[in-house]
Amino acid sequence: MNAMKWSPAVTAATSTRELAHPSCAEIRLEGVLHALSDPLRLRIVRELAVVDDELSCSHFELPVSKSTTTHHFRVLRESGVIEQNYRGTAKMSGLRREDLDRLFPGLLDSVLGAATAQAARLGDN
Amino acid sequence: MNAMKWSPAVTAATSTRELAHPSCAEIRLEGVLHALSDPLRLRIVRELAVVDDELSCSHFELPVSKSTTTHHFRVLRESGVIEQNYRGTAKMSGLRREDLDRLFPGLLDSVLGAATAQAARLGDN
DNA sequence: ACCTTACTACGATGGGTATCGTACGAAGCG
DNA sequence: CGCTTCGTACGATACCCATCGTAGTAAGGT
Helix, strand or coil, rough: CCCCCCCCCCCCHHHCCCCCCCHHHCHHHCCCCCCCCHHHHHHHHHHHHHCCCCCCCCHHHCCHHHHHHHHHHHHHCCCCEEEEEEEEEEEHHHHHHHHHHHCCCCHHHHHHHHHHHHHHHHHCC | CCCCEEEEEEEECCCHCCCCCHHHHHCCCCHHHHHHHCCCHHHHHHHHHHHHHEEHHHHHHCCHHHHHHHHHHHHHHCCCCCCEECCCCCCEEEEEEEHHHHHHCCHHHHHHHHHHHHHHCCCCC
């Protein structure tokens, strides 16, 4: 879907920095569950949930390289879990709470609750 | 333990057919989400939920080979989602509802509800 | 203009996993 | 005792995916 080579000509500059998001109709439960099944991504989602606001990618201190971080954010965005947009040099990410709650009522909250419960059970970490 | 060419001798028979299950303390949220993120496995779990009983593996008519079916049931069992035991030649599978509800309250129900909602949204299939 | 910060794209790599076919083992039935 | 049904184990294959490093683009500050 983004394999285009993008013509080196004009390039309106602003249009380049648009990010593709799935519409609500395109969001699949299996994709959401898969996105949330990675420890790093679940951690990102939990942080986004507690601040209940958009955060820049660089706010997260993840034990992986920057390119890997980019990869995880893309998985979250393409599965419909988060929404991303550029603000200056920063790329802000926020949960698609309303969309998810409408599509899958209670799912996000129970996953977040389960993650918190498990973190407590395992001594946070 | 059984890589041998098969010694035709004693072979206690009953001890062979025990299945390993994770204890509650060993069940990980990420593992559960991963197990549920596969369409086939989600379908199995949904069927187990509606009948609210144990079902034999062969009851499911899945569009994959028998060995693949075995694989998916094993993933579900090793992640802690289902419980399995032999009954005669059949292998019965049932949801570990109580364990999951205790570990992750509301999670299973919201996933099942989300799956049902999505099935309705996509025209069942 | 330059430099810094922030993020991306690409290619590579290693491990995971979904799939299959074949061959075999265990229970039950005739 | 055969035969059937049900499921497993194993090896192979092909694809997915998490990870990295390098090189590059975009926006903003000085």
